[in-house]
Amino acid sequence: MGAQQSTTLAKKLNGMAANIRQKPDAGGLETLCRRERTGIVAGLLAYRALLEAMYSDAQHLEGKDDDARIKVLLETIALLYSCAVFGDLRRRKSGPTLVVEKQSLLSRYRKGGFTRKAQLLRVHGFHAGWTDARGDSVPESKADAFSIAFPGDQSLIPAIKRLAARIERIEPTDSGRPGTPHTSFSADYMTGKLDLFGMADFAVAFGGASIAPDSVDPLREEVLAMVGTHRSSWERLARKLLGDCGLRCFGRNYVFGHWTISFHQSGKRPFLICSIQYDEVRVQLTVPVHAAEAVIKQRRQYSPTMRRGLEGFRCVSCPKRCRGKNLVEIDGLTICTGRAEGRRIYTGALGEDDFRSIEAIAELAFVPTGNCAASGTVPTALA
Numbered sequence: 001m002g003a004q005q006s007t008t009l010a011k012k013l014n015g016m017a018a019n020i021r022q023k024p025d026a027g028g029l030e031t032l033c034r035r036e037r038t039g040i041v042a043g044l045l046a047y048r049a050l051l052e053a054m055y056s057d058a059q060h061l062e063g064k065d066d067d068a069r070i071k072v073l074l075e076t077i078a079l080l081y082s083c084a085v086f087g088d089l090r091r092r093k094s095g096p097t098l099v100v101e102k103q104s105l106l107s108r109y110r111k112g113g114f115t116r117k118a119q120l121l122r123v124h125g126f127h128a129g130w131t132d133a134r135g136d137s138v139p140e141s142k143a144d145a146f147s148i149a150f151p152g153d154q155s156l157i158p159a160i161k162r163l164a165a166r167i168e169r170i171e172p173t174d175s176g177r178p179g180t181p182h183t184s185f186s187a188d189y190m191t192g193k194l195d196l197f198g199m200a201d202f203a204v205a206f207g208g209a210s211i212a213p214d215s216v217d218p219l220r221e222e223v224l225a226m227v228g229t230h231r232s233s234w235e236r237l238a239r240k241l242l243g244d245c246g247l248r249c250f251g252r253n254y255v256f257g258h259w260t261i262s263f264h265q266s267g268k269r270p271f272l273i274c275s276i277q278y279d280e281v282r283v284q285l286t287v288p289v290h291a292a293e294a295v296i297k298q299r300r301q302y303s304p305t306m307r308r309g310l311e312g313f314r315c316v317s318c319p320k321r322c323r324g325k326n327l328v329e330i331d332g333l334t335i336c337t338g339r340a341e342g343r344r345i346y347t348g349a350l351g352e353d354d355f356r357s358i359e360a361i362a363e364l365a366f367v368p369t370g371n372c373a374a375s376g377t378v379p380t381a382l383a
Contacts, residue, residue, distance in 0.1 A: 079111070
């Protein structure tokens with residue numbers, strides 16, 4: 001594996017580890033799990049520690065490239081979840097054991113590669129593999145079931161069985177409809193219940209915390225962990241957009257270490273869409289029509305990235321076929337007033353100057369006293 005691949009893999013794994021949700025102490029978990037059986041807290045804490053270990057272990061991930069290695073890891077978590085959902089909890093010589101009838105598992109978990117994934121589970125302390133009716137290890141061709149145990153901590157297997165059961169109780173629905181419970185999945189937010197399992201989100205599974213997209217706080221613990229060295233810049237930008245600018249937030253999250261967070265005026269399309277990977281923020285910024293003139297006239301004050309984005313505005317040959325009627329020239333640049341894509345900036349990873357430029361553009365667009373083009377003053381974000 002080359003140096004660049006190692007860096008990429010480490011970045012993805014760091015993102016997955018940063019996304020492990022809800023890190024309460026044992027007391028906090030006891031509050032969440034007050035209606036559960038005694039001993040589940042220790043098992044859940046052990047499970048969270050297990051995820052942290054698996055997400056930090058690049059050495060034992062096999063595959064032709066970084067994407068293939070990450071896929072093996074995610075599919076191993078999916079196998080563990082499948083066994084927790086469809087398996088029976090039995091007592092074997094190695095302790096509490098999840099036992100899934102062979103045909104049941106093959107019909108529900110269709111990703112294959114059981115040998116490689118069982119080996120990865122064994123690296124992290126599990127006894128995992130195909131077994132016969134007596135529980136003895138056998139080749140897949142002779143197996144009756146697939147079994148998973150964790151001899152090092154007798155509380156872990158019962159805890160993940162209960163965690164999976166709680167997650168399975170959450171019904172898919174459109175969480176945007178009035179009156180819909182927030183502890184439900186929206187197809188455009190969660191990729192599946194596996195995400196909650198893979199991020200150890202005990203607050204949702206046991207505490208009924210909201211997973212609605214509009215409930216996502218851009219300053220929540222996991223997002224701040226993901227932005228890494230850009231934390232102070234991200235905090236300042238988010239507070240500016242939600243505070244002075246009066247925008248709202250909408251969030252999507254995935255277990256593979258990625259957040260998508262957008263900021264918008266109520267009832268309107270996003271002004272800013274932020275794609276966050278570990279220690280990296282990329283954005284799509286759409287300049288509102290009403291602010292286009294002020295923003296363009298201030299472009300020389302912005303970072304090179306934002307300035308190039310503004311100077312790249314053009315007709316995008318959209319289906320409206322306006323024959324130039326929606327094109328307006330401002331300070332030597334041609335702006336489309338009819339199509340948002342024609343006023344959209346796409347960036348690579350942001351630097352500090354980019355963050356401040358976004359703040360300045362937002363101030364011009366949404367703060368009542370922010371029209372610096374008219375006043376001739378420099379936005380406070382650039383001062």
